[in-house]
Structure formats: C-alpha cells, structure tokens
Amino acid sequence: MKENSLEKIEKIVSLCKRRGFIFPGSEIYGGLANSFDYGPLGVELKNNIKNLWWERFVHQRDDMVGIDAALIMNPKVWEASGHLKEFSDPLVECEKCKRRFRADHIDPDYEKTKKFNKSIKCPDCQGKLSEPRQFNLMLKTFLGVTEDSASTVYFRPETAQAMFVDFKNVLDTTRRKIPFGIAQIGKAFRNEVTPGNFIFRTREFEQMEIEYFIKAEDWEKVFETWQKEMWAWTTDELGIEKKNLHDCECLPENRAHYSKRTIDIEYDYPFGRSELYGLAYRTDFDLKNHFKEPPYEDVESGEKMYPHVVEPTFGVDRSVLAVLCDAYAEDGERVVLKLKPKLAPYKVAVFPLLKNKPELVEKAKEVFHDLKKNFVVAFDDRGNIGKRYYSQDEIGTPFCITIDFDTLKNDDVTVRDRDTMKQERIKIKDLPAFLDGKIK
Ligand code: ATP
Numbered sequence: 001m002k003e004n005s006l007e008k009i010e011k012i013v014s015l016c017k018r019r020g021f022i023f024p025g026s027e028i029y030g031g032l033a034n035s036f037d038y039g040p041l042g043v044e045l046k047n048n049i050k051n052l053w054w055e056r057f058v059h060q061r062d063d064m065v066g067i068d069a070a071l072i073m074n075p076k077v078w079e080a081s082g083h084l085k086e087f088s089d090p091l092v093e094c095e096k097c098k099r100r101f102r103a104d105h106i107d108p109d110y111e112k113t114k115k116f117n118k119s120i121k122c123p124d125c126q127g128k129l130s131e132p133r134q135f136n137l138m139l140k141t142f143l144g145v146t147e148d149s150a151s152t153v154y155f156r157p158e159t160a161q162a163m164f165v166d167f168k169n170v171l172d173t174t175r176r177k178i179p180f181g182i183a184q185i186g187k188a189f190r191n192e193v194t195p196g197n198f199i200f201r202t203r204e205f206e207q208m209e210i211e212y213f214i215k216a217e218d219w220e221k222v223f224e225t226w227q228k229e230m231w232a233w234t235t236d237e238l239g240i241e242k243k244n245l246h247d248c249e250c251l252p253e254n255r256a257h258y259s260k261r262t263i264d265i266e267y268d269y270p271f272g273r274s275e276l277y278g279l280a281y282r283t284d285f286d287l288k289n290h291f292k293e294p295p296y297e298d299v300e301s302g303e304k305m306y307p308h309v310v311e312p313t314f315g316v317d318r319s320v321l322a323v324l325c326d327a328y329a330e331d332g333e334r335v336v337l338k339l340k341p342k343l344a345p346y347k348v349a350v351f352p353l354l355k356n357k358p359e360l361v362e363k364a365k366e367v368f369h370d371l372k373k374n375f376v377v378a379f380d381d382r383g384n385i386g387k388r389y390y391s392q393d394e395i396g397t398p399f400c401i402t403i404d405f406d407t408l409k410n411d412d413v414t415v416r417d418r419d420t421m422k423q424e425r426i427k428i429k430d431l432p433a434f435l436d437g438k439i440k
Helices: 003-019 040-059 075-080 160-165 167-174 216-237 285-290 316-327 358-372 385-395 405-410 428-439
Strands: 022-024 036-038 064-066 088-093 100-102 133-136 139-142 152-155 180-189 204-214 245-249 261-269 272-283 308-315 328-331 334-337 348-352 377-379 399-403 412-417 423-427
Touching: 003 022, 003 316, 003 328, 003 334, 003 385, 036 040, 040 064, 040 180, 040 204, 040 216, 040 316, 075 152, 075 160, 075 285, 152 180, 160 167, 160 180, 160 204, 160 285, 160 308, 204 216, 204 316, 216 245, 216 261, 216 272, 216 308, 245 272, 261 316, 272 285, 272 316, 285 308, 308 316, 316 328, 334 385, 348 358, 348 385, 358 377, 358 399, 358 405, 358 428, 385 399, 399 428, 405 412, 412 428, 423 428
Parallel strands: 064 180, 348 377, 348 399
Antiparallel strands: 022 036, 088 100, 088 133, 139 152, 180 204, 204 308, 245 261, 261 272, 272 308, 328 334, 399 412, 412 423
16 A cells, blocks of 8 residues: 555544544543544534435435334344345454454455465464354344343344335335335444444444335346446535546455345545445345235236345445545645535635624624524634634635625625635625525
8 A cells, every 4th residue: 555545544534533523432431443423523524415315316306215214123124134144254363463354355265265265374463364254244232121032133234124124114105106216324233343444444334225126127227327326426416536436346256145236336545445335236135035925016017026126325434434535635735625515514614804803703703693594604713814714624614704894894705715715805795695606
C-alpha cells in the first residue's frame, strides 16, 4: 500500500474525530474494538445520505414501498433463510500470537479449493496457522430472564429477510403487482472475524436494501437496470468520481449461498479496492424458504407463483466512508471536504465580521435564525474570518455568509463559495432563493 494512501486515511480519521463526524465508541472506558459513534456532524452527513436514498428509491418511484422491521426476529427466520447453517467465514488462528484471520483473505485460492494452503504463515509474526474452522457470523443474544437455549435469538445479519417475511403483509395492504420492490434502512450485526479499516468493517453497521420482486424470466434485464441505477446513485447523488468505482463480477465460489449472480461495486479506498455495494440475483430462494404456498397470484392469469428477486444492497457506513475519502482534498494549507451541497452537514455558515460590534452580531443572529427556518446553518464568531473559512472548509460547508458594516446600510451580505473561494454580494431577502438554487 502506498504511504500517502495510508496517510490519507489517517488524516480522514483524525478530521472525523477532531470535528465531530465520527468518534471511537465508548472512548472514556478505553473504547470497544471497532465500534464507532457518529458525532454531531457525522449524524447529519449519514442522515443526508439515508434521506436522499429514501427519496430517490422509495418516494420518487411508483414501484417501491418501505418497511422498518424489528432487529431481532424469530430464530426460525434464520433457520429457513440458511443463515444459521451457511452464514459463516473460515477462520484460522496463529498458534504463536493467537491472532485470527479469514482463510479466504490470506489464501487467494481458498474459495475455489476449500483447502487452506498450509505453507501460508501468520502475516503478523510468521507463526504456524491452525486449520480453518467455520465461524458463524450471527450475533447471539437472549430474550427473557433466563439464558436457556429456548430464548436464544440473533441480531439480524442483514435487513433483507424482513422484506421476505413481511412480503404477504405488504402485498395484502398495498395491492402491488410485480415488478415492485420493498425497501428498508436499518442496522445489521455481524460478528466479523477481522473487523477494521475504520468504519469499513464493523460488527454493527447500517444497510439500505431493496428486494425487487419480478418474474423469473425478467431477471437479467432487471439486474442490468439496477446495476445502472446503483452507479447513477453513487455518482450523481453521492458525487463519487467514476474513476474510483469498479464493477466486480463475483465468481460462483465467492457468491453468497442464495445468489445466482452477484456484482460488487467496489471503491478505491485509501487502503485498497474493496466492496462498497452489492447487487445479487437471489432467485426465489428466500420466498420459497419462508412460504409453504406461493405467496403471489398473478392478476391476469390467476397463476400462483413465487416471484424472483433482484437485490441491490447499499452499506450506509461504507457510503459515508467513500464520500469522505472522495471529498477530502488539500489545497496548500487548506483542507477542504468537497461534499455535494445536499450531503454537507451545514449548508451555510453565518459570521459577524467582528465579534465585539453588537450591531454586527445582532444582524448576523437575525440572518442566522431566518435561514435556520429552511437550512441547517452554523454560526461562528470566533477568531478572524480566515480561520472561520478554514474551519468551515474542513467540514464541507458550501457557503459562508459575512455580515459587515455595509450590510447595515444596504441589507446585503458577502457570500463566499467553498470550492471557487469567490465572493459575491447578495441581498439578504434573496438569500433563501440563492441558496436553494445552489443546493438543489
Ligand atoms: P464483505 O465481502 O466486505 O464482507 P459482504 O459481501 O458480506 O461484504 P453483503 O452481505 O453483500 O456484504 O452486505 C451488503 C452491504 O452491507 C455491503 O455491500 C456493505 O456495504 C455493507 N456491509 C457488509 N458488512 C459490513 C460490515 N461488517 N461493516 C460495514 N458495512 C458492511
């Protein structure tokens, strides 16, 4: 890995901590390995991503409805879906330093041969590695007051199963005809063998998933359409550069147990190219597992059937990470997050030119409160204007407004653009329309 790439991720991690995007979880108690908390700016960025996704894929479409299901489902769900049996990773342990690795991560042929190459040594200390054993990724917990096996339940390892389990309820209440989709945003949990790389792989994360129900014969066409849709989302809404994105066709031995075709959309993270999103053709595997009788009746032919499923799945935290990596730029001394305005935690910051002039502060507060009715706005009166620009650039605020003595005479302000650093005078009354035009 290139040194400056490693440096870049360290800079992003440090910026996230310093400015309140992402903190190490439970930090005052020494942390909890690979857990992270989104701070005041991080939650805004993450919510902006989730809201845009919901708007684009649920509200703007005629063929989609949403749900928000329980995190803990009846354990029979995971038996039927195959997760209890199949959802595992091969784990090898170093006999010397006791570190654990995924066999498929350190032996490139493992997925194909299912045999671990014994000549491979521990990547950390060159110690001898154990035989691989399957390690189930589902996170267990107990419901009820006793910890007997009858009350063992699992935190969902994907949001998808709820869309299958609730399929009939959604159908009966919405009278949808295929093709249509069910979308959900929510947390998922996996007891990952090797979490790491900041928020790239954690044990608790969020997904935005769609199960799109179709006729079997349409799957290839639908798959291609969703592939394009996923790219359009990533480039147009998240603003990620095309050159940093790649389609990767998964080989049969690398596909999940339910999938007939999978494409990973990969992103060039500073630590290397890795999965951002996935697109899978899940066939009728899931609905068949959950429903004894076909749950869908074709209105025209009256035929009872199991619809097939194409699943576009988007990791929320990996979206946040890719957006941060793509937006991070250095311009001399200036660090700037070139976030799309729609994603930026604050859309605009308001400054009084001088902190010790009450008339300027009062006017600035007035503009600030007025803009707050329509936008998420920051107020800053610390230090000098240059420092305030620097600080807003670092968190990606697209516009900064300064209230000066001319404002008091002419009712206009200076608006400074984050990317061009150009400044222009705008009448206060025109600010909402000006900002709206730039942001939307
Ligand atoms: P990987 O190969 O990286 O383990 P996966 O193929 O198992 O990922 P999926 O089961 O397809 O992942 O999950 C859908 C999406 O959820 C992924 O594309 C990713 O964005 C996100 N995701 C999966 N696991 C994690 C994790 N441990 N931490 C953060 N996001 C994750």
